[in-house]
Amino acid sequence: MSGLPSALTRRAILAQAWPIILGQTTVPLVGLVDTAVIGRTGDAAALAGVALGSTIINFVFWTFGFLRMGMTSMTAQAHGSRDDAEVEAMLLRGLALGFALGLLLLAAQVVLVPLAFALLAGGEKLDAAAHGYVTARFLGAPAALAVYAINGWLLGLGRTRAALALQIVMNLVNAALDIAFVWHFGFGARGVGLGTACAEWTALAAGLFIATRETGGLLVLRGLRSRALFAGQALKRLFAVNADIMVRTVALLLLFAWFTNAGARLGATALAANQVLMQFVSVSAFVLDGFAFTAEARIGSAIGAGSAEAMRRAMRLAAEFCVASGIAFAALFMLAGEPLVGLLTTNADVRTVAGSMLPFAAIIPAIGAPAWLLDGVFIGVTRTRALRNAAIAATALYIATDLALRGQGETGVWIALCLAYIYRALALGMHLPALLRTVESRQ
Incomplete structure (x- = not known):
């Protein structure tokens, strides 16, 4: 595990903040790419369906934003006290919690999706397009919530450039798969949701790679042997x-x-x-x-x-x-x-x-x-x-x-x-x- 964050200076604060700022500004790019790709098909119902579906997904997924915020603070405290074992245990706990909650969301969509459309009904054609998008996005729920935890962990360690790299990977994969699924395969609004869900799983793989590198490898094996994990x-x-x-x-x-x-x-x-x-x-x-x-x-x-x-x-x-x-x-x-x-x-x-x-x-x-x-x-x-x-x-x-x-x-x-x-x-x-x-x- 690397050492503590650099000295507290204005330059250090700015150096730590700018990758976060840049990463934050890329967040809307996921929605922008989704909108642009489906918008270029000329299918107004599909475009409106993506807009409606995004509203539902954003509300449901961001309810679990605590996975990012809680991880940042508790990881930073463990890192500040030089407790490397607890830093690693925090990541594994966060991953387990995020993945488990994502699986629950995936199972609960049979109730959540009909309820959401009952509250936000937009017409039969629009709802059909939005339904395809939403059900596809739920396939990425375990990965999306686990990535929240990884992001929080990286920010807690001050590894803001690694967090930025993770965001860029997800955005690039999302854009490429959106284009393939919508323009090449003609999947419509569902294709946009599938592209984003696959990008979230790719981001999880990339995040695990980054985390393993940060901890010197064999993270999971050490964590499972550690009593601190549980x-x-x-x-x-x-x-x-x-x-x-x-x-x-x-x-x-x-x-x-x-x-x-x-x-x-x-x-x-x-x-x-x-x-x-x-x-x-x-x-x-x-x-x-x-x-x-x-x-x-x-x-x-x-x-x-x-x-x-x-x-x-x-x-x-x-x-x-x-x-x-x-x-x-x-x-x-x-x-x-x-x-x-x-x-x-x-x-x-x-x-x-x-x-x-x-x-x-x-x-x-x-x-x-x-x-x-x-x-x-x-x-x-x-x-x-x-x-x-x-x-x-x-x-x-x-x-x-x-x-x-x-x-x-x-x-x-x-x-x-x-x-x-x-x-x-x-x-x-x-x-x-x-x-x-x-x-x-x-x-």
Whole structure:
């Protein structure tokens, strides 16, 4: 196992963050390639089916995003304490948990898929196309969830370039297989789903190769011989941390689903305008998440090493980059937002509504930076109960705010969303002083 992360400097933080940022920006490429490949066939029903199916898959799969987040923090802590055996055991536990949950999803699709289409019915032809896509994507569930664990493990070790390589492998295989299955074999929407599922299995193979190289080989054999792999306390902590993060993730998914529904309530034009503006929020979130993920790993390593000073420095340096990036994005969107909206849609009504709401979307990177950063801090320290409670509180306050502002139309919808980020930051910020005192008392 390689040594501890490099010294805490701005250059080191940036060096660790940029592969994450680049990897994050490639995430939408999977959906973009899926859309482009099926879109070029001219089959509108297939294209709409992929869009509907992607919504279902993203919600179901990302519910298990705790496999990435929990792995990052706990791996970083073990690495910081120089416990190489626990680092290896963490990977094997994460892989086992991710693969098992993926198998459960694969079996449960007989219930989940009909339920999803009952809630999101789009017509017989559209549902048929979406059904083919969704059932094909479920074939990749065990691999997809296991890759979440590998990614979290690599990020916890600070191996961000390896995590980037893993993402690139999946994207390239996905693009190649989409083209083969759709354009050559004519599988339609199901072919897009099969291409992505096969890419996820390829990514799992690549991830296992990378992990084996990182650990010096014979990882599984050493892990199976190690009593630490099935240590009761370690397994209890793994499930407790992941359960909290899962609840937190579901709460935030509900928040954004409510936002989407709020736009739909105002009509197709408002919904389309919100979708356009949320692309700005998503792009900025990908970049800021790079610094938040780096904070998770650095802070987790500092906790493992028992250094409150290193934790404080990691927080401060990550905060500098996170806040500065948030302000820069806000300024960029304020200045160039309208031309960017024009690139994303040609519909005059949608452009008008999006332009009027642009200031709200533009300031989200600036006001959301503290929330994103604090997520990384609390995940890094594995104070996941506070993270869970903050997400629940923020979502409840957001829904109450949206209901109170319904008379304000689209403006009320965006004010409520902006306040949601403030609610998240405040809810976590309330726990921060106690967190710092606890860490310092351990020295």
